[in-house]
Amino acid sequence: GKPREAMAVLDKLIQLHPRHGRAFQERGRILRANGNAQGALAAFGRATEENPSLHESWRGQAEILLAAGRIQEAERIKPHIQRLVNMPKALIYSLDMLSQGSIAKAEQACREFLRENPHHVEAMRLLAQIAVKMNVFDEAEFLLESAVLFEPQNIPLKTDYINVLRKRQKLVEAREHAQELFENDKENLYFKSQFAVISMQLGDYEIALALFDQLLTAMPGEPVTLTSKGHALKTIGDTDAAISCYQEACRDGVIHGEAWQSLANLKTYKFAESEVARMEGLLKNPALRKMDRVYLHFGLGKAYEDRREYDLAFSNYANGNQIKRAESKYIAQHMSEEFEEQRRVFNTLEPSSEGFEAPDPIFILGMPRAGSTLLEQILSSHSQVDGTQELPNILSAVHQLRSRNKDFDRLNYPRAIKELNADELRDFGRAYIEGTRTHRKEAPFFIDKMPNNFRHIGLIKRILPNAKIIDARRHPLSCTFSCFKQLFAEGQEFSYNLEDLGHYYRDYVGLMDFWHQYFPGEILHVQYEDVVDDLEIQVRRILAYCNLPFEETCLNFWETERAVKTPSSEQVRQPIFKSGVENWQDFEAHLDPLKQALGKTLDEFLPLT
Missing domain, CATH: 3.40.50.300 (P-loop containing nucleotide triphosphate hydrolases)
Known part of the structure; x- marks a missing residue:
């Protein structure tokens, strides 16, 4: 009965443990109970980003999106919910351990399950995700390639396979699979987005830009798509149009750090005083996603460097790098x-x-x-x-x-x-x-x-x-x-x-x-x-x-x-x-x-x- 005090405790917990999925889930519960549907949606989204085993957070997102009439976005949540409903408890435990950073426990539980169920596709998929976390991409590719042979119609499985092919820089092969999914369901926004991004990576900017425009017609102002479109426009030299896309993705009410950093990454863009103030304000949000925080620090580094405030600029560059270094497995x-x-x-x-x-x-x-x-x-x-x-x-x-x-x-x-x-x-x-x-x-x-x-x-x-x-x-x-x-x-x-x-x-x-x-x-x-x-x-x-x-x-x-x-x-x-x-x-x-x-x-x- 004391939501304000509860939120204060959760904010402190998140500051200490910024990847604590259950803390974000509790935040979502409180915000939803107090009528803040958008805040709850963001909190539940962050919860599932950090820990995909949290069924309640997936369901909460779907319910809020459906209530707002955002049917297509809710449809993208359904496969995640269905995955957890069908997943054996041993694998839910493994997924939970993986999300909490206990990779050894996650791997052990998943391999033990696979020994008893050697052709269990979901277990193969989860072990591939563990392999990706460990940067063992060749094993992940082998597991997913094998699993796709067992269940060639399993869409989430194919999507994971495409993502691993991209990580292994097998872009032509990844595009073939992405195009197949897209051709079979041209109204699916995720398939359209995936095909557009891989086309962009391979230099097919005409195809990519046409698909981005279709996506933005279906989801006006969607910041991820706007930023991707900005990247394509920047690459072909249409800087003014790229800036317009990035700026729209940075509009009030939207938190998408990559768009801010993309403006900085143009090297020629100079942030206005109001934009610097907005970036500083966004950094004060305790529920800010880790990568959004990184992007904003790099954006502010460029902004303060342009203003010749070099100590502040260095501090932001250093803070952004420190967050990335904390998760890196790099050993000099x-x-x-x-x-x-x-x-x-x-x-x-x-x-x-x-x-x-x-x-x-x-x-x-x-x-x-x-x-x-x-x-x-x-x-x-x-x-x-x-x-x-x-x-x-x-x-x-x-x-x-x-x-x-x-x-x-x-x-x-x-x-x-x-x-x-x-x-x-x-x-x-x-x-x-x-x-x-x-x-x-x-x-x-x-x-x-x-x-x-x-x-x-x-x-x-x-x-x-x-x-x-x-x-x-x-x-x-x-x-x-x-x-x-x-x-x-x-x-x-x-x-x-x-x-x-x-x-x-x-x-x-x-x-x-x-x-x-x-x-x-x-x-x-x-x-x-x-x-x-x-x-x-x-x-x-x-x-x-x-x-x-x-x-x-x-x-x-x-x-x-x-x-x-x-x-x-x-x-x-x-x-x-x-x-x-x-x-x-x-x-x-x-x-x-x-x-x-x-x-x-x-x-x-x-x-x-």
């Missing part, structure tokens, strides 16, 4: 050991030219935020070169090699490279060329700018001996601090902590030194600062390395119309300016941990040409 020592293992493996191997002979790919790689998007825009302005995106194909080959032995030793890769015979090397190279065709047009050469490919140069040169490789480099502090300010979607977990960033950059330079020695004259080092200082000299140097004739369009790269997906998309659509080259200096008072971690790499830094 493991990455150092993998880099060292690369050196050990290749010190036992003679250079080989037995791979697939195609000269098509030009790899631009290195650290993120080191100027690779600029180099891609310059090269893709050439008539003989197709720009693509950060292609996942080399990483897919790495996953394949890592899982050749079933003991899941994290150093199976790169050791497995030693076992590849000439036929396998050619097959891997051919598979790469064939797998990347969907991203290309008609030019004889194309760019793959996945930055993390620097870790796999040895593999690349063995399977594609004629590939060109450009090492894009930037001042250690400029590069690493720019990573710290950039919220990456995934794949760059070292960026959440200054010490981790420093160690990673140092290890990157050490590994690149090894590759330059192992492949003398075959890798081109391009320093970002040199490109800014004298564009024409560096453009001519890059084109000469790629055996391409000089073309004036490469100097006027900002006039080239193409889709650019990376955070630098707006910056490469304008001429080079020298401002921002040393963007770390305004924050230098906070960067001692980064400098110490960089160590001699910072002390020895000299731009090389």
